[in-house]
Amino acid sequence: MTMLPGRAWKRIFWLLILLTLCTISLLQYGLLIIRQLEALIPMGVCTAGQMALLSDNFTGPLHPWARPEVLTCTAWGAPIIWDGTFDPAKAHQKARQQNFTIGLTVFAVGRYLEKYLARFLETAEQHFMVGQRVVYYVFTDRPDAVKHVTLGKRRRLRLEHVKRKQRWQDVSMGRMRTLHEALGGQLGREAQFVFCMDVDQYFSNAFGPETLGELVAQLHAWHYHWPRWLLPFERSALSAAVLAPAEGDFYYHAAVFGGSVAGLRQLTAHCTQAMERDQLRGLEAVWHDESHLNKFFWLHKPTKVLSPEFCWSPKIGQRAEIHSPRLLWAPKEYTLVRN
Numbered sequence: 001m002t003m004l005p006g007r008a009w010k011r012i013f014w015l016l017i018l019l020t021l022c023t024i025s026l027l028q029y030g031l032l033i034i035r036q037l038e039a040l041i042p043m044g045v046c047t048a049g050q051m052a053l054l055s056d057n058f059t060g061p062l063h064p065w066a067r068p069e070v071l072t073c074t075a076w077g078a079p080i081i082w083d084g085t086f087d088p089a090k091a092h093q094k095a096r097q098q099n100f101t102i103g104l105t106v107f108a109v110g111r112y113l114e115k116y117l118a119r120f121l122e123t124a125e126q127h128f129m130v131g132q133r134v135v136y137y138v139f140t141d142r143p144d145a146v147k148h149v150t151l152g153k154r155r156r157l158r159l160e161h162v163k164r165k166q167r168w169q170d171v172s173m174g175r176m177r178t179l180h181e182a183l184g185g186q187l188g189r190e191a192q193f194v195f196c197m198d199v200d201q202y203f204s205n206a207f208g209p210e211t212l213g214e215l216v217a218q219l220h221a222w223h224y225h226w227p228r229w230l231l232p233f234e235r236s237a238l239s240a241a242v243l244a245p246a247e248g249d250f251y252y253h254a255a256v257f258g259g260s261v262a263g264l265r266q267l268t269a270h271c272t273q274a275m276e277r278d279q280l281r282g283l284e285a286v287w288h289d290e291s292h293l294n295k296f297f298w299l300h301k302p303t304k305v306l307s308p309e310f311c312w313s314p315k316i317g318q319r320a321e322i323h324s325p326r327l328l329w330a331p332k333e334y335t336l337v338r339n
Contacts, residue, residue: 056213078304079304102195120201132154176289249301253290259303309324
């Protein structure tokens with residue numbers, strides 16, 4: 001075997017050092033660079049004919065042409081709601097005229113309760129459906145530990161006890177069955193429309209009746225510019241959540257979804273049954289209930305899609321198209337809250 005001379009070994013050594021440093025730099029800073037570059041990937045455009053047909057029973061006339069830099073419609077004719085495409089005053093007026101009660105459900109189990117719940121509720125009182133009739137449903141394993149929050153007129157808080165699961169994944173997946181039962185009970189009787197949200201986020205701007213619809217999905221802030229083949233759908237053919245490479249419209253975030261009581265009963269039933277089928281096979285979808293949510297919205301198209309402005313991650317940084325973030329991700333302290 002021919003031995004490399006000492007100078008060649010030194011050259012290889014320093015090349016390895018340089019490669020290691022480049023790799024570390026890419027891991028620390030490269031993701032931010034990539035995130036800024038992905039904003040250049042076009043989202044698609046709506047034709048004039050498609051935009052002319054967009055309307056909404058909850059907002060009055062929509063103005064999709066006000067945001068030409070982003071996609072404001074879906075291929076099946078549903079609006080994608082961005083700041084500037086609706087009149088907030090008209091949306092509130094139409095909702096008040098119809099005298100809706102709007103439910104907001106949130107799960108605060110284990111350490112998620114003390115870490116996130118108070119801020120979630122306090123900011124919801126400032127920004128969520130202000131001026132409307134609202135009922136909060138907090139599902140928690142410790143109702144006595146929920147701190148008092150001063151509520152405005154026509155707003156109520158109900159505490160629902162749930163058992164704590166051993167794994168956080170089981171809490172996430174189990175909420176679909178719990179929501180389905182609640183929608184068939186008191187929640188379904190006192191609310192006409194319901195939003196289901198994760199607790200580890202907080203409101204930062206108005207989240208109003210412009211978001212209401214029969215089936216409402218949320219574009220995931222980390223994936224809305226990605227081409228379909230890159231989206232993190234479940235790809236295992238053994239799972240009930242599977243989507244083939246040619247399937248899937250957008251990647252939706254399970255941190256925010258909503259709709260009418262009937263629409264959500266259908267959604268939660270689908271996800272519950274699909275997860276139980278996977279469980280019987282010893283399977284778990286890659287993104288748990290979110291994978292099944294995306295399968296449902298492929299089979300049953302949402303009637304309204306919320307832009308990433310309605311659930312934004314500050315870690316992505318500023319983007320020109322994100323005018324008015326409505327809901328912000330709180331810092332994800334997984335080692336603290338999931339253990």
